[in-house]
Amino acid sequence: MTIGVLALQGAFIEHERMLAQLGADSFEIRQLKDIDRHMDGLIIPGGESTVQGKLLRELGLLQPLTEQIKSGLPVFGTCAGLILLAKKIDGGEAPHIAVIDITAKRNAYGRQLGSFAANAEFKGLGVIPMTFIRAPYISETSGAEILAEVDGKAVAARQGNILVTAFHPELTSDLSVHRYFLGIAAENSSKANSAEIAV
Ligand code: GLN
Numbered sequence: 001m002t003i004g005v006l007a008l009q010g011a012f013i014e015h016e017r018m019l020a021q022l023g024a025d026s027f028e029i030r031q032l033k034d035i036d037r038h039m040d041g042l043i044i045p046g047g048e049s050t051v052q053g054k055l056l057r058e059l060g061l062l063q064p065l066t067e068q069i070k071s072g073l074p075v076f077g078t079c080a081g082l083i084l085l086a087k088k089i090d091g092g093e094a095p096h097i098a099v100i101d102i103t104a105k106r107n108a109y110g111r112q113l114g115s116f117a118a119n120a121e122f123k124g125l126g127v128i129p130m131t132f133i134r135a136p137y138i139s140e141t142s143g144a145e146i147l148a149e150v151d152g153k154a155v156a157a158r159q160g161n162i163l164v165t166a167f168h169p170e171l172t173s174d175l176s177v178h179r180y181f182l183g184i185a186a187e188n189s190s191k192a193n194s195a196e197i198a199v
Pocket of ligand 1 (some may be wrong): 134
């Protein structure tokens with residue numbers, strides 16, 4: 001299992017460490033040629049969505065990655081990654097990759113509550129620790145399933161091959177969300193293999 005980790009800005013190394021602990025290989029995506037490699041899944045880390053969005057466009061990565069995700073590449077976005085994957089950004093800001101039917105509200109917890117930790121139920125995983133850093137929340141969903149809520153606000157969602165969390169599981173020692181994502185990637189690659197066999 002090989003996961004590409006977008007490494008333009010933000011907390012990507014922490015994701016690589018989580019993947020290594022789960023026995024998955026990873027490589028960093030810094031420029032267009034990096035995505036010539038096969039990946040079973042993609043992680044878009046936290047950081048600053050406007051900076052990552054600008055770099056994705058400048059490096060010519062936005063369109064090919066969007067196409068791969070639309071063709072079924074499993075993707076996991078944390079925090080800024082959630083914002084980049086959302087079809088809508090609250091306040092009318094132009095969306096970026098725009099593949100999951102959610103509206104992301106940026107910096108949604110105000111200055112005082114900019115960063116905090118919580119323990120909350122994640123569907124199928126039980127109660128897990130969640131670290132929020134100037135996090136968004138999901139203010140609306142249409143096609144996506146909500147997987148976790150904190151204080152009545154949706155903070156994790158999935159729509160098919162796309163998983164998003166407003167919090168940073170990679171900044172805790174809990175591996176369960178990454179394990180869950182690797183499960184989505186494994187399901188997808190076994191589907192792809194059986195499609196090849198069927199051809
Ligand atoms: N506030 C950042 C943004 O709007 C997200 C913060 C994070 O990824 N920790 O992009």
